[in-house]
Amino acid sequence: MKSKKYWVPVLLVAFGLLVVSCGSANKEAATAAIKAAEESWNAAKGEVVKYIPDQAKGVEDAIKGAKENFDKGNFDAALAAAKAIPDKVKGLAAAASAKKAELAKSWEEMSGGMPRMLDAIKSRLDILSQSKKLPENLDKAKLEGARGGYEAAAKMWDDAKAAFSGGNVADAMAKAKTVKEKAVEVMTTLGMQVPAAAATKG
């Protein structure tokens, strides 16, 4: 009977060591998982933010949540949250890559058509500037407005080409869309027919 009394504190100490040991193991695992999550995110972040920016916040929030749990000592929760992040990042990286390819395809199409629209506008503006009398539905103020619109569009088209050459497809496409809208506006003002692709595509 007496010997049993000695076992109680021994068992308590052993249990305590076991708990501390498990906690330490979970802490290490959570630390490693958070590090892996951050590394995967840092590798993909640039493209994700560039091509699907609205989806980047979810990953950043998940990393932040895992760290908060870690700081509170909730290592299991931190580990679970952090372990899920690399797969999510992998999915987003694939989505960003697909979006980049889609934009590059749109750019290819637009870069073939936009110069022709701008050339057609310039040709019409050059001839109208030689005209002694303007056609119906066009007055001097409208003509000057159209000329200003054309010049702005041509300048922005150069900027779009520079952005594309610099590898920024998203910025190039954003600028190209503005150029297209401006070109459509000018063509309409001048009574010109707008190419079907420019009139219908977003």
Added chain:
Amino acid sequence: MADEEKREGAGADAWDATQWHVVEKGETLSKISKKYYGDPNLYMKIFEANKDILKNPDLIKIGQKLRIP
């Protein structure tokens, strides 16, 4: 005005920005020039743009598709 401009091969090249006019009865290059440019004296611009199908600025045919630069 724009509804009278026809595009060649619609659908074949959706980005084609060429401006077209189909000649109607009684039209001359001067009348077409007046219509698009407001000035009949600029008819030579249209003639120059259509030299592949026009030999004489005074001879255009009904139904001919002319480029309007």
